[in-house]
Amino acid sequence: MQPPRPTKPIFVGNQRTGIVQVGGGLDGTQPAPVSVQTMTAGYTHDVDKCVAEIHKLHAAGADIVRVAVPEKKDTDALKEILAQTSVPIVADVHFHFRRALEAVEAGVHKIRLNPGNINDREQVVEVIKACRDAKLPIRVGVNEGSIIERRDKQKRARELGAMFSEHKHGYLLAIMIAKLEEYLDIFYEQDFYDIAISAKSMDATIVIDAYTEISKRFDHPLHLGVTHAGPKETGCIRSVVALGTLLANGIGDTIRISYANDPIYEVQDGLELLYTLGLRERVGAELIACPTCGRIQVDLFTLVQQVRAKLASDIQVPMKVAVMGCVVNGPGEAEGADVAVFAGDRRGIIYVQGEKVANVPEEEILDRLLKECEAFQAAVRAGTARLGEKKVEIVPPDPLGELGSGWEKMAAQRIRSADLTIGQS
Numbered sequence: 001m002q003p004p005r006p007t008k009p010i011f012v013g014n015q016r017t018g019i020v021q022v023g024g025g026l027d028g029t030q031p032a033p034v035s036v037q038t039m040t041a042g043y044t045h046d047v048d049k050c051v052a053e054i055h056k057l058h059a060a061g062a063d064i065v066r067v068a069v070p071e072k073k074d075t076d077a078l079k080e081i082l083a084q085t086s087v088p089i090v091a092d093v094h095f096h097f098r099r100a101l102e103a104v105e106a107g108v109h110k111i112r113l114n115p116g117n118i119n120d121r122e123q124v125v126e127v128i129k130a131c132r133d134a135k136l137p138i139r140v141g142v143n144e145g146s147i148i149e150r151r152d153k154q155k156r157a158r159e160l161g162a163m164f165s166e167h168k169h170g171y172l173l174a175i176m177i178a179k180l181e182e183y184l185d186i187f188y189e190q191d192f193y194d195i196a197i198s199a200k201s202m203d204a205t206i207v208i209d210a211y212t213e214i215s216k217r218f219d220h221p222l223h224l225g226v227t228h229a230g231p232k233e234t235g236c237i238r239s240v241v242a243l244g245t246l247l248a249n250g251i252g253d254t255i256r257i258s259y260a261n262d263p264i265y266e267v268q269d270g271l272e273l274l275y276t277l278g279l280r281e282r283v284g285a286e287l288i289a290c291p292t293c294g295r296i297q298v299d300l301f302t303l304v305q306q307v308r309a310k311l312a313s314d315i316q317v318p319m320k321v322a323v324m325g326c327v328v329n330g331p332g333e334a335e336g337a338d339v340a341v342f343a344g345d346r347r348g349i350i351y352v353q354g355e356k357v358a359n360v361p362e363e364e365i366l367d368r369l370l371k372e373c374e375a376f377q378a379a380v381r382a383g384t385a386r387l388g389e390k391k392v393e394i395v396p397p398d399p400l401g402e403l404g405s406g407w408e409k410m411a412a413q414r415i416r417s418a419d420l421t422i423g424q425s
């Protein structure tokens with residue numbers, strides 16, 4: 001892991017919403033934790049639905065929420081939306097610079113402009129002036145798909161082919177960077193530096209290359225994202241590969257994962273990515289679970305999903321919870337878990353910080369495990385337990401003993417095949 005690249009920070013929000021610092025490390029600032037953004041999926045002009053969606057995304061952990069404002073009726077709705085929400089809101093502006101001016105007037109906390117479709121110099125200057133007066137930052141968001149120049153590929157490839165020749169998509173990187181430089185010159189001429197940059201593509205390899213090159217040329221905070229990443233199942237891999245690679249290299253100050261799905265998954269997966277890289281302090285429990293194998297003797301997949309859902313709703317302290325399928329590798333793999341269950345022959349043994357507290361039949365595992373998690377959470381809050389503290393070593397139970405595989409017991413002639421419970425419901 002590389003340390004975060006120093007940038008000139010921007011500040012999004014106000015006293016009422018809380019101010020989210022994005023980037024940092026230059027101008028006497030410290031780098032802020034990487035923030036998570038998402039975008040509402042519904043119509044902005046449908047105020048009640050838009051407000052409900054923003055509340056839901058904020059509650060899930062979004063630090064900043066973006067809304068589309070394609071029409072005047074959308075910017076007209078912003079005032080009411082801002083009055084009813086308490087998270088910084090960004091207006092996403094394409095094609096019509098007046099939407100940006102209206103959004104600033106409504107009191108939005110940041111503007112996103114796309115150089116691919118708002119490129120009239122006078123219009124851009126008008127937006128910059130409005131944002132400066134309102135003390136608002138602007139994200140300059142280049143999208144590979146909306147760069148007009150890329151349509152004349154052959155000509156551009158000839159002109160820019162020598163640049164980034166070591167890259168697979170060299171000319172495209174050159175176009176994106178040239179576009180940014182040209183666009184940002186308008187901002188610098190106006191003495192405006194309250195800027196974040198993004199350069200998205202649907203191709204994770206272009207995203208990695210583009211942000212890597214941009215990070216060498218500009219000291220503005222970077223908003224990372226893979227655009228049009230697709231459905232969650234595959235979009236997750238694309239986004240995590242690209243954003244994870246960049247973040248591990250210290251590149252990226254705020255992220256948006258985008259899926260063709262409910263944006264709540266974007267927030268959840270964005271946070272999980274940052275927790276995994278140690279870039280954010282975890283809120284709530286971390287679940288460790290085994291992938292299962294031929295040793296399994298309980299319905300672990302169902303149990304894991306049930307535990308996951310209950311932990312998400314009931315546990316707020318960042319405890320580690322392990323759900324392991326057997327006693328063979330379970331104890332070693334669950335090392336460091338605060339609360340753990342090792343399943344076996346239709347039973348589960350539950351441990352709290354290494355201490356065995358219960359041995360229950362399969363149908364009671366979920367309730368008892370959650371009871372222990374809640375009790376542990378209460379103890380942490382009361383100061384009588386500490387996270388990550390192992391009281392005693394877990395001694396793996398005898399595989400031929402209370403949780404052992406029936407087959408192994410039978411092979412060792414401990415039981416008769418007639419006594420086996422495996423396969424019985």
Ligand code: SF4
Pocket residue numbers: 290291292293294295296324325326327328329330333
């Ligand atoms: S914990 Fe046991 S059941 Fe789960 S994968 Fe490891 S060996 Fe298999």
